[in-house]
Amino acid sequence: MTQVVEIVEGIMGSGKSTGIINWMEENPTEKYIYVSPLLSEVGEGGRLSQSLSNITFEYPVTKNKADEMLDLLKLGKNIACTHVLYSSLTAEHLKYIEDGGYILVIDEEINLISGVSEYGRGDYKWLFANDHIEVIPETGQVCWKGDESLLKDNKYYKFKTYCDNQSLYVTKRDQYMMVSQLPIKLLNCAKRVIILTYMFEGNVLDCFLKIKGLKVVPFTEIKLREVDVEEVKSLIKLIKPAKSLLQMNMTLSWYDNKATNDDLHEIAKFIRNCAVSSKASRDDVIYTHPKNRFDSDSKSKTLIKPLGFYRKKIGNVESVCWLASSTKATNLYADKWCLIHCYNRYPQTPVEAYINDYGSDMEVRLNAEVFALSEMLQWVWRSRIRKGEPIVLAIGSARMCRIFSRWLESL
Numbered sequence: 042m043t044q045v046v047e048i049v050e051g052i053m054g055s056g057k058s059t060g061i062i063n064w065m066e067e068n069p070t071e072k073y074i075y076v077s078p079l080l081s082e083v084g085e086g087g088r089l090s091q092s093l094s095n096i097t098f099e100y101p102v103t104k105n106k107a108d109e110m111l112d113l114l115k116l117g118k119n120i121a122c123t124h125v126l127y128s129s130l131t132a133e134h135l136k137y138i139e140d141g142g143y144i145l146v147i148d149e150e151i152n153l154i155s156g157v158s159e160y161g162r163g164d165y166k167w168l169f170a171n172d173h174i175e176v177i178p179e180t181g182q183v184c185w186k187g188d189e190s191l192l193k194d195n196k197y198y199k200f201k202t203y204c205d206n207q208s209l210y211v212t213k214r215d216q217y218m219m220v221s222q223l224p225i226k227l228l229n230c231a232k233r234v235i236i237l238t239y240m241f242e243g244n245v246l247d248c249f250l251k252i253k254g255l256k257v258v259p260f261t262e263i264k265l266r267e268v269d270v271e272e273v274k275s276l277i278k279l280i281k282p283a284k285s286l287l288q289m290n291m292t293l294s295w296y297d298n299k300a301t302n303d304d305l306h307e308i309a310k311f312i313r314n315c316a317v318s319s320k321a322s323r324d325d326v327i328y329t330h331p332k333n334r335f336d337s338d339s340k341s342k343t344l345i346k347p348l349g350f351y352r353k354k355i356g357n358v359e360s361v362c363w364l365a366s367s368t369k370a371t372n373l374y375a376d377k378w379c380l381i382h383c384y385n386r387y388p389q390t391p392v393e394a395y396i397n398d399y400g401s402d403m404e405v406r407l408n409a410e411v412f413a414l415s416e417m418l419q420w421v422w423r424s425r426i427r428k429g430e431p432i433v434l435a436i437g438s439a440r441m442c443r444i445f446s447r448w449l450e451s452l
Contacts, residue, residue: 042139043229046250047260049237052268053422054429057237060263061146062092069095072141074231075121077148078370083121088372090121101126110134117141124151128223135230145231149370149419150238150246153223154396156389157209159199165217168197174204176211181399183209183219212391213398220395225253235260240415243408245388248396251405270452276426277449280435281442283311291385291438296331302343305334308437312347312381315435321379323350328381329366329420330437345383366420374423378430382420383437386413414444 051057065073075098077083089098098121101109106126113120114137128151130138138145168174175184185204191197203209203221212218228234228250241247241257250257285307289295308330316326334345353360364374366384387393387409396407426432436442 043231043233044254045256045258046228046234046236047258048241049235049260049263049265050239050241051265052239052273053418054273054427055265055268057239057265058088058148059092060265061148061235061237062089064263065146066093066095072117072143073098073119073146074127074138074143075119075146075148076124076127076151077121078124080123081373082148082370083123087121107131107134111137114138114141124149127151128153128227130227132226135224135226139230142232144233144235145228147234147236150236150241150244151227153225153227153246154220154249154392156391157203157219157221160219162217164197164200165219168200169216173197176216181210181213181395182207183211210395212394214394218391218394220389220391225250225255229255239418240411243406243411244415245392245396245407245412248400248405248407251403252396252400272429273426274449274452276429276431278431278433279442279446279449280315280433282437282439283307283314286311286383286437287439289437291330291383291441292387293331293384295385296334300334305343305345308383309345309347311435311437312345312383313350315381315433316347316350316379319379319433321433323353323360323362325377326350326362326379326381327364327374327377327424328362328383329364330383332363332365335361335363364420364423367416368423369419371423372427375425375427377424378432379435380421380424380432381435381437382417382441385438385440386416388412410444413441414448417441417445418448 049057049061065071073096075083075089077089081087083089083100096119099113099118100121101113103109106122107129110120110122110126110130111134114134173186175186176182177184183204185201191201200209208221208223210220210222212220236246247257289304289308290299312328328347328350330345333342337344350362366382366386388407393407393409396405400406421434424432436445
């Protein structure tokens, strides 16, 4: 059981994944759990299985993957799985990881803290007012009062489950602002924890680990490739926001509450104009903005539909150019070269508040610009730039363009 997290930090293309895979090959007597955001990376035929010869990984593939993973742990197998599956492991899984002396390798930062999307301030106020919940002052943990069970169709069944799992916490500044946390033992149950990342310091996971008392140190047993930063700069043709977009905030709350139909039309026009002026076909393009402006259950939501680059049915397959701004660790878009980013990214408000409230005594503070830039770089590097080929990058948000330009100049 470790209290140290080792970080492999390097710019995209510096060979983090290749380096750690080679390191595991050179240490075949250890037992490993390799965790990646996407099944396509760790499943049969994925990058991991194609790169290994000395050691073998098993991949949970049955309908009940958690049970299958428990069986594999009992057998002491090397296991590859997704962030989602690893985040769902129980105390029994963690005991076998600890007893088995596993080394945990995590490709990209795993999400241990997030806002609670299913409930809002009105729910929290009602639960407090009706004496259903209370808060442990020292930790901010939310507890369900009473031992009654709730039926699954009860509105607050999932909320009570959060409480029962000891995963719900309030910020210091506002008891109606809550976050969901995964247990830190997901990490420190392992003999060693190694995380592959870029721009880690000041980001969400770095701050969260420090608040929870884990020490963060560099992993020094592999050597990363030197990246030719001048070549990186030469591969990016940057298109700045159109004048019509400069006064648009483009945050999630702006899209939800303030964006007018005219604003959304201008964004759609910017996306189309950037693609057309770059002579890109729809097969060359990816763009991003909040998902609920691409596809929404609400008929009152006006969607952003850039002409020729929205949806297209090809046989029974639907082709779309929109790609979620949080996309990481996949090669599926490695032929795309015309990128349009129209989303001013910030950490979730409850997450930022929780980290800054509980980190203040330790001088731990979440850096919102580091978060925004790291998320954007991950998105950009899904494209063919990862293969050393040129791209066009249009940025619709003035803030995101400023942050990206400053990073590019600093290389």
